[in-house]
Amino acid sequence: MSSSLSTFVALASILFSGHAYAASSAGCGKNLPAHITAGGQSHEVNFTTVSGGSPGMKRQYWIHVPSNYNKDKPAPLIFSFHGNGGTAANQEDLSQFSNESWNPNAIAVYPLGVGKSAGQHSWEGAPYSVPGVDDVSFVEDMINSFNADYCIDTSRIYAAGKSNGGGFTGTLACSRLSAKIAAFAPVAGAFYVPGSTDDDCAPTTIPLPCPPARNPIPIIEFHGLADTTIAYAGGPRSGQCLPSIPHWIREWSKREGFGLTNRTTSLFGGNVLKYEYAEAAGILGEITHYRISGLGHDWPSVGPNPDSSTGTYLDATPLIMDFFNSYPLPN
Ligand SMILES: *[C@@H]1O[C@H](CO)[C@@H](O)[C@H](O)[C@H]1NC(C)=O
Ligand SMILES: *[C@@H]1O[C@H](CO)[C@@H](O)[C@H](O)[C@H]1NC(C)=O
Ligand SMILES: *[C@@H]1O[C@H](CO)[C@@H](O)[C@H](O)[C@H]1NC(C)=O
Secondary structure (H helix, E strand, O other), rough: OOHHHHHHHHHHHHHOOHHHHEEOOOOOOOOOOOOOOOOOOOEEEEEEEEOOOOOOOOEEEEEEOOOOOOOOOOOOEEEOOOOOOOOOHHHHHHOOOOOOOOOOOOOOEEEEEEEOOOOEEEEOOOOOOOOOOOOHHHHHHHHHHHHOOOOOOEEEEEEEEEEEEHHHHHHHOOHHHHOOOEEEEEEEOOOOOOOOOOOOOOOOOOOOOOOOOOOOOEEEEEEEOOOOOOOOOOOOEEEEEOHHHHHHHHHHHOOOOOOOOEEEEEEHOEEEEHHHHOOOOOOOOOEEEEEEOOOOOOOOOOOOOOOOOOOOOOOHHHHHHHHHHHHHOOO
């Protein structure tokens, strides 16, 4: 490589790696909080909310700090939200964001939803959510507390989740927190339309009101065609209306100004179709959807994942990691 070319490559990698935008939080330079260690098992933390519609609530999350955590080097942060009736531990198993072969650098956080009855933990935005619980503010309070206590790259905070937890990433994307969370990865998302009913549910045309705080917002969604819990085609469920997944994803592309055109890539002999939007804007795949034949209500994984079932062709988590790494918050 000529020296001018290698200088160019070095410069380009600084400009485009995302690290150029690394924004350090106030916690940089501080030792880890008491009882938290880097590497190993995740730690349970009791947390009291301070803001929003339900302040003073006792909540919990589990946090995994990567072994290579350095209090002087800003680390990305990934939230992973469980499904309705799930737990933080079960979501950690499914999503594997504590597995350092897939996620060596980001702090992973598994918050616990509030239970309507014992064990029925859920997130805001679904028909079965516990009324009055302000989960968006819970997430905001956690972000503020992580920024204060850990060395966080505030341009690289991300949200993933399954089912109701995936739907909740959509709720976050449509909230003021889309200004703080760089990209979203719902898996088998339950995108209940707030205020909808199951009468006359029109899953391919139902309006999807959403006031995000910025534009564009990178989103990647995975969904199985054999999902009998949150059907790919949408429809009435739990007294509300679920949009079809193509409608939900297309509305995001439209909302962001990219229109309805996608580039379709056929994978695994056509069993997996990858739809990418925003090609004309020069950011192909800024909205991406994987449609997976034969997959049920599962987090796609051929690896270490209790959700594995027929129709699992790929590991979603490394694809989510690549996606997150491609999209820091613009400064
Ligand atoms: C969190 O609070 C629960 C009681 O609500 C308690 O059993 C548990 O030990 C606490 N965990 C930590 C890490 O403080
Ligand atoms: C972490 O992921 C790798 C790659 O899929 C896998 O081989 C390994 O078993 C996983 N580790 C654990 C503890 O599950
Ligand atoms: C993507 O584009 C193809 C080809 O135009 C179209 O058939 C398909 O319905 C589109 N898919 C989605 C999810 O928009």
